[in-house]
Amino acid sequence: MTIARRDLILSAAALAIGAGSAAAFGATRPDRKLGYAIVGLGSYGLDVIIPQFANCTHSRLAAVVSGDPVKARRVAAAHGLPASGIYSYETFDSIRDNPDVDIVYVCLPNALHAAYTIRAAKAGKHVLCEKPMAVSVAECEAMIAACKAANRKLMIGYRCHFEAYNLEAMRLARTGAAGKIRYVRSEHGFVQRDPAKWRLKRALSGGGSLMDMGIYSLQAARYMIGEEPIAVTARESTDRRDPRFTEVEDMLDWTLEFPSGAMAGCQSMYSANQNRILLMGDAGRIELEPATRYDGNQMWVGKDGRERAVLPPGGPGKTQFAGQLDHLATCVSSGREPIVSGEEGLRDMRIVEAIYRSAREGRTIRLDGRA
Amino acid sequence: MTIARRDLILSAAALAIGAGSAAAFGATRPDRKLGYAIVGLGSYGLDVIIPQFANCTHSRLAAVVSGDPVKARRVAAAHGLPASGIYSYETFDSIRDNPDVDIVYVCLPNALHAAYTIRAAKAGKHVLCEKPMAVSVAECEAMIAACKAANRKLMIGYRCHFEAYNLEAMRLARTGAAGKIRYVRSEHGFVQRDPAKWRLKRALSGGGSLMDMGIYSLQAARYMIGEEPIAVTARESTDRRDPRFTEVEDMLDWTLEFPSGAMAGCQSMYSANQNRILLMGDAGRIELEPATRYDGNQMWVGKDGRERAVLPPGGPGKTQFAGQLDHLATCVSSGREPIVSGEEGLRDMRIVEAIYRSAREGRTIRLDGRA
Numbered sequence: 001m002t003i004a005r006r007d008l009i010l011s012a013a014a015l016a017i018g019a020g021s022a023a024a025f026g027a028t029r030p031d032r033k034l035g036y037a038i039v040g041l042g043s044y045g046l047d048v049i050i051p052q053f054a055n056c057t058h059s060r061l062a063a064v065v066s067g068d069p070v071k072a073r074r075v076a077a078a079h080g081l082p083a084s085g086i087y088s089y090e091t092f093d094s095i096r097d098n099p100d101v102d103i104v105y106v107c108l109p110n111a112l113h114a115a116y117t118i119r120a121a122k123a124g125k126h127v128l129c130e131k132p133m134a135v136s137v138a139e140c141e142a143m144i145a146a147c148k149a150a151n152r153k154l155m156i157g158y159r160c161h162f163e164a165y166n167l168e169a170m171r172l173a174r175t176g177a178a179g180k181i182r183y184v185r186s187e188h189g190f191v192q193r194d195p196a197k198w199r200l201k202r203a204l205s206g207g208g209s210l211m212d213m214g215i216y217s218l219q220a221a222r223y224m225i226g227e228e229p230i231a232v233t234a235r236e237s238t239d240r241r242d243p244r245f246t247e248v249e250d251m252l253d254w255t256l257e258f259p260s261g262a263m264a265g266c267q268s269m270y271s272a273n274q275n276r277i278l279l280m281g282d283a284g285r286i287e288l289e290p291a292t293r294y295d296g297n298q299m300w301v302g303k304d305g306r307e308r309a310v311l312p313p314g315g316p317g318k319t320q321f322a323g324q325l326d327h328l329a330t331c332v333s334s335g336r337e338p339i340v341s342g343e344e345g346l347r348d349m350r351i352v353e354a355i356y357r358s359a360r361e362g363r364t365i366r367l368d369g370r371a
Numbered sequence: 372m373t374i375a376r377r378d379l380i381l382s383a384a385a386l387a388i389g390a391g392s393a394a395a396f397g398a399t400r401p402d403r404k405l406g407y408a409i410v411g412l413g414s415y416g417l418d419v420i421i422p423q424f425a426n427c428t429h430s431r432l433a434a435v436v437s438g439d440p441v442k443a444r445r446v447a448a449a450h451g452l453p454a455s456g457i458y459s460y461e462t463f464d465s466i467r468d469n470p471d472v473d474i475v476y477v478c479l480p481n482a483l484h485a486a487y488t489i490r491a492a493k494a495g496k497h498v499l500c501e502k503p504m505a506v507s508v509a510e511c512e513a514m515i516a517a518c519k520a521a522n523r524k525l526m527i528g529y530r531c532h533f534e535a536y537n538l539e540a541m542r543l544a545r546t547g548a549a550g551k552i553r554y555v556r557s558e559h560g561f562v563q564r565d566p567a568k569w570r571l572k573r574a575l576s577g578g579g580s581l582m583d584m585g586i587y588s589l590q591a592a593r594y595m596i597g598e599e600p601i602a603v604t605a606r607e608s609t610d611r612r613d614p615r616f617t618e619v620e621d622m623l624d625w626t627l628e629f630p631s632g633a634m635a636g637c638q639s640m641y642s643a644n645q646n647r648i649l650l651m652g653d654a655g656r657i658e659l660e661p662a663t664r665y666d667g668n669q670m671w672v673g674k675d676g677r678e679r680a681v682l683p684p685g686g687p688g689k690t691q692f693a694g695q696l697d698h699l700a701t702c703v704s705s706g707r708e709p710i711v712s713g714e715e716g717l718r719d720m721r722i723v724e725a726i727y728r729s730a731r732e733g734r735t736i737r738l739d740g741r742a
Contacts (some may be wrong), residue, residue: 364606
């Protein structure tokens, strides 16, 4: 009586799983791998990013920056770094004298992104900065100006632009696999349980779920539709009596309008688990769920409930993390601009400010300068 | 490498598929089945509703009302109705003299609901009226007043209140199967291809996708959360150059806020197919897709991508159509109020007017009288 909604059909391409996709990023092959300094040895820098250098072709770990000297020495030792590759936040600026470091990757809480990006640029280093780029438009503009003044590259850690399923969904959308895309739905959230987390402290995070998972919802709406939104309308719901949410928002729901008439319905929250992107077209749909996880993402393409599981050509390929690390390395080597530059982070931050303003003022905020 | 997201687990209850669920509606057993007159022999009345009397315990077809005498005679003959059970719109008011008709079921275009409901009440008949109840709050109020003055029952054709999956999802939500419900997502749409359809003519429909599939999105948000919304924020996107959309809207996206802090994100459209309800709680989720179809609905319950397909206890049971026909019949026999009364239709219509107003004015509209 009940039929599994989604047939699992593995394409022939699935046989190619594991094939590297570095070529997709137009990599040049420099004589040496570029050296990264990881700023911030929290769980993301330490557990997610640093292990990924093993999957990189053009990048290697060259230094660590931490407020915890014991942890810094332990990580350095584990990865064969010399003592000259260990920095504290106090000694960070002396990284200018370390020729082994080409790129500084800022993995700090949001409110510290601007300061460390600017210090890195002033130290003559290229910068990869985690998303959200910063906590205000003004900070983003200062970061772009600092990198420009130092003639250094600035890239934002929008890893989904290097994630095989998201790339394939973008390609399918552009080539009309679902017809004309009319609506994109993007939902990201998780149950944030620990009231002590820095992400719940406004001084460090700059905001709640929007500044965390919400950035994925916003980014996905933009890269899936492939246009810039012209208006945003947002609503917030937060239980301020909940000890987790005394400083930042729990839940935001927002609509983006695009020049073609397409709309996006986005959502972020800290009180339920959700990770999904859906593209609705007039001839079918493309669905990713989970959509933007570190791994294990899945995609379905089809129409009217008869959707096929689809694997990207070549399979999941190189990890998204190694992809972004190597992308900036090859951009530095070749002089090209990163596909997710500081300007891209600034675009999101302008919309983030408009989302908060719309929710606060209870009205639609235009993004195209019209009244 | 890829795992089907949703395991299909048929519960033991599945073995009970087909068991009737009339008892759930607290049916009394009158000596005779109550007689329905179907007003409007369009595809819904003719192809969807009339065949369902075969599944009814307390209801039977007693008369038809149509502007097409040939069609009316054909349908009457096919169902063994006497010539006295055939009405035109001109002769409709004489139905007061037909003791074989207890209930009039209005299956006409939206803009005719009020007139025929009021005429039926004045003819001394109880009324089942299709949704949306009417095209304005004022019409809804007039319909309620007319039925009250005539001491007749008024029920709105919200069939999902008799649909086993939706009922089970409501029960699961209320009993905490997904924890505290924080967000409900409800998406309903289809590709409306024929520009000649009455649903695209404002004089008959009163509006576009909101007055069609959007009513399902709105209703689901309310019955799944089990509260009345206090604010609505809506946006519309319609290509007015598209010949289908010269008079009515294509796409609406709206957020509802509820007293508990739960939110609902709803959507309706005429340019992509979608039929889905998702309840997100802090301990899991309940998903229906398709959610509100005539049949073939499905439900998944679980968390974090490991969801189980769930069948309602007793299986899909009696059809939702027979369920609603028999519900009103038993309400009439027992003197009880229908669970989806005219007041319920009026509540939706107040929100519908607020959705249109919010989209038009670009601001949040309060529904609770606050500024």
